[in-house]
Amino acid sequence: MANPASYRPKTGEIPTNPGVYRFRDPHGRVIYVGKAKSLRSRLNSYFANPAGLLPKTYAMVHAASSVEWTVVGSELESLQLEYTWIKEFKPRFNVVFRDDKTYPYLAVTLSEKYPRVQVMRGDKRKGTRYFGPYTAGAIRETMDTLLRVFPVRSCSAGVFKRAEASGRPCLLGYIDKCSAPCVGRISPEDHRALADDFCAFMGGEAKRFINKLEKKMAAAVSRLDYEQAARIRDDITALRKVFERNAVVLAEETDADVFALHEDELEAAVQVFHVRGGRIRGQRGWVVEKVEDFTTPDLVEHLLQQVYGEDGDTHGRLPREVLVPVVPSNVDELAQWLGGIRGAKVDIRVPQRGDKAALMSTVRENAEHALKLHKTRRAGDLTVRSLALQELQEALDLPVPLLRIECFDISHVQGTNVVASMVVVEDGLPKKSDYRKFSITGPAAVDDTAAMHDVLTRRFRHYLQDKSAQVDEDVLEAGTAEAAAEAAADAAAAAAVADTTTPAPKGKFAYPPNLVVVDGGKPQVNAAARALTDLGIDDVYVVGLAKRLEEVWLPDSDFPVILPRTSQGLYLLQRIRDEAHRFAISFHRQKRGKAMTVSALDGVPGLGASKRKALLSHFGSVKSVKAATAEELAQAKGIGPALAGAIVSHFAADGPGAVTVPAVNMTTGEIIET
Incomplete structure (x- = not known):
């Protein structure tokens, strides 16, 4: 923990202009961004009496090791720059408004050729129109009701492509809750108009559509077409149900x-x-x-x-x-x-x-x-997390608090497709943005210990490179500042320098953990510790969690540490280990599935992966490729007359009685090309 006095800038060095400032920790990571009308007044408030600061501000100034600032021309510029840096650096001590719930939105993907109505959580995709947020039950009921009147596509891309290839719509198309653009029942233009009507209704133009349907119902009655009138009546009832779900609270034009x-x-x-x-x-x-x-x-x-x-x-x-x-x-x-x-x-x-x-x-x-409600729930959650971290620190006799823990796991099947995972926990909570995946090949794929040594070496070699790059930047920055100071004729010239800093390193592994956890026993732990020793790293601690009896192993120890079965520290280790195992298994299955996909097109001479993909995209299936003539094949992207002839000859050589191997995902057993 740093002493704020050790990096406090001199009062005369801080300009009185408006600007934005950043606090960095010893690893160069930005931990706080703020703005001020007067940089000198605001920054001095952090150092005048640290003991009088709020608890979290006190923790921030003691976790930092340096402070930097950027002078701007106006308060509007400082507002924009502060927002930009908060989004870029995601400082851990900044005010972050966290949702007390995860609300779903009703979304329409207007950027697609055939817009899709779906439920989404979050609102960060471009080209998508969002309505809400809603509660989970209300949004499903609303969507189900509106699809009766506005039968916009709501299926996934996979379902849409399968229906398009087979020429048969899905269930929603048969029950008239989808206009089935996949099989050409509606043109792209008419389907987009239908999606626009859906958006207009959700945007507050409900009365226009209800009045329109009422006129259609009256016209159907005048023609004595009572069946059509009954269907329109049911549509009007459905729209009114959605429209009246929310009571009018303000004037209708109020947004x-x-x-x-x-x-x-x-x-x-x-x-x-x-x-x-x-x-x-x-x-x-x-x-x-x-x-x-x-x-x-x-x-x-x-x-x-x-x-x-x-x-x-x-x-x-x-x-x-x-x-x-x-x-x-x-x-x-x-x-x-x-x-x-x-x-x-x-x-x-x-x-x-x-x-x-x-x-x-x-x-x-x-x-x-x-x-x-938040305080009631959070009290227990914080207590458990703090207890788990404290118990683990005491049981392992570690001199530092466990602010960041990284866990590594190896996954393979009999030495094939060897992969590893790295999951990260900060303050007892997963930090999924820092999760990483590793592919392991060559001598390191021989066994788990060699793979673990390879992964730890690669992870911390990146850390040392990022650290070295930051040191070089700091030296360059210090040299530049010294030269500028010597060249400055007066204080006005020094104040004219707008930005005295350089950006933080953007390395993926720039922030080291306090503790490394490996999935395994004594051999895996020793391999991980050896990797750190070879790199000259002595401030990161290593433990292993063996599955058989849940023993905790330390490097070069003949006996494990046995934590009580009811220990919150053991529960925390188990959760981290299980998360690393899940992440590794997912990556391994994905890699193995890609490697073990067999296609009938693989044996065609001169037909590479990109051209196979182009053929399947053009014809929709291997079966259609087999039935195509050489002239039809040559119409696909990248397929010339010679290659088209080779494809026809290849399938003709099979003969009518030959057995053809379909495209099969060997992991799931699912036929993926028909």
Whole structure:
């Protein structure tokens, strides 16, 4: 743990301009990003009296080993740069609004040739229109009801291709809940128009479609076509069911997001109601841990910054009005920034009276209940995780807290397709963005110990390379700063330097673990420890967890450490080991499945993998390729007359009684080409 005084910059060196600053840890990783109207005033507040800081801010300044800053021209620029760096570096100590639930969205993939309606969690895909968020039960019922009136494709790409190749639609096509574009029942243009109507209805134009259907029903009755009139009547009933599910709370032309929060000294809960067309279309919640002594306006500013920062490609989800409990900091710059994202003016304001103020009160009540529920659940979760890490540290007699643990596992079948996995746990929670997969070939694939030595060597060689690159950058940066200081004629020239830093290394393995866990006993542990010793690394500890009796092995130890069966530390090791095993098995099956796929096209001379793929894409199946003439084969991409003739000759040589091997996935036994 570093002493903040060891890296505190001199007061005179810090400019008074607005800017953005970054704290880095000893490994060069950015752990906090902030902005300030006056960099000197804000940074001095971290070092004046560290003992008086909030607990998490205190932990941050002691975990850091350096601080850097960048001067910008205005507060709007600082807002944009702060957001960009938070998204790029994902600092662990920044305010992060975490969903208290994972809400699903009703999505329409408008970027595809045949748009698809589906349920998605998250909203980060380009070219997709999102509606919601909804609760899990409501979204399925809504989707099932609307497909009756708007039979847009809802099947996966695999189901669509199989139906297209076979010429038969899936079940939804037979029961009229899909217009079956896969078999040509509807043209691409008409299907897209159907998807646009679906989006228009979900976007608040329900009355237009209901009125249109009522006119059609009246026309059918006038023609005495009562069966058609009955079907239209049922469609109207279905649309009204969806339309009336949400009560009207505001005027029909109102599009707004209503935010409210409830906070204490350490945490805050946020709730938002999404109002579209005067109706509540969705609800969402976040819980945030306070890092600095944030005021409520500061929290609201960070909330809007993170919620709407990625909405540039989400088809106008950002509404005309954003209703907040208090006016956020830098409200003018924030409104200008959001207006640029939406492409039109965004009004950020606090409702004072009327229906909007009443709805704000309801949202605030939801936030209060959410914080109470979060604290009740989190108390037990934090206690268990902290106990597990403490028990493990004490049982292994380690001098450092286990902030980061990495676990490695080897997977193969009788020495073939050898792979390894690396899973990462930080603060007792999985960090899946840092998971890694390794393919092992050559001498290292002989046995598990050689494979483990190879994987650990590769992982930590990358770490040393990233560390060396960062040291070189720091030396270069220091040299550049010294030369600039010598060349500066006065203080004004020094203040003109806008950015005094270089970006953090983007290496995949730049951050080392405190503890390495290997799946295995004494041989695997010794192999892992030997790999670290060969690289000169002595500050990373290694243990192994043997499956048979769940013994914990230490390097060069003749006897294992036996943890009690009820130990939370043992449970943590088991969960990490099982996760590494799952990840390795998944990768191994994927690799083995690709290697053991047999195709009837493999034996054709001159037909490589890319041309086989082109043939199957053009004809849809091996059977169609066999039935094609040389002229038809030559129409496929990359297939010339000579190769087309060779393909025809190859299948003709089989003869009518020859046995043809279908394309089979040998892992699952599934025929993948027919």
